[in-house]
Amino acid sequence: MSLETPEGGAHHQDGLGEPDALDRLWTPHRMAYIRGESKPADDSVGECPFCRIPTLDDEAGLIVSRGELAYAVLNLYPYNSGHLLVCPYRHVADYTDLTDDEVVEVAALTRTAMRTIRAVSGAQGFNLGMNQGPIAGAGIAAHLHQHVVPRWSGDANFMPVIGRTKPLPQLLAETRRLLAEAWPV
Numbered sequence: 001m002s003l004e005t006p007e008g009g010a011h012h013q014d015g016l017g018e019p020d021a022l023d024r025l026w027t028p029h030r031m032a033y034i035r036g037e038s039k040p041a042d043d044s045v046g047e048c049p050f051c052r053i054p055t056l057d058d059e060a061g062l063i064v065s066r067g068e069l070a071y072a073v074l075n076l077y078p079y080n081s082g083h084l085l086v087c088p089y090r091h092v093a094d095y096t097d098l099t100d101d102e103v104v105e106v107a108a109l110t111r112t113a114m115r116t117i118r119a120v121s122g123a124q125g126f127n128l129g130m131n132q133g134p135i136a137g138a139g140i141a142a143h144l145h146q147h148v149v150p151r152w153s154g155d156a157n158f159m160p161v162i163g164r165t166k167p168l169p170q171l172l173a174e175t176r177r178l179l180a181e182a183w184p185v
């Protein structure tokens, strides 16, 4: 397993996600310092990380697969290794704003994500879901995104409760590569 980490330096990773109160402890490798998104200043396209990320290349943006109307990207602030977000390219906030074709593609990408994560990592279960609106917990509410969170027995251990820290066994770049290579085209 080779990691493109600068000699003797920290690993820097761009990407998107919803910052939370947890620190990430990246094991077993050196600590990764994330240049993540801060909360967008407003709900505009110009401020939106979910609109910006598709303009980057796959490695820089942690994109696992690009569909016609939607894409799958690793969450920069994962709850578990392989935590993906499936997003339409279009800047829409609410599930009811999606076209029929977008609904189908978001669903199909979610299904493929589950199959691929299962094949790569042997996930035993999943949490799927969308937070609709800030009151429902959406950190970046202006652009719809569906969470795909793989689960393993014992993954919800004491660490987040006690240490406000989650141990992550793989750097995001490596996770992205593994999933992208296994993703059916």
Ligand SMILES: [Zn+2]
Pocket (backbone or CB within 6 Å): 045, 048, 049, 050, 051, 052, 090, 091, 092, 142, 143
């Ligand atoms: Zn957007």
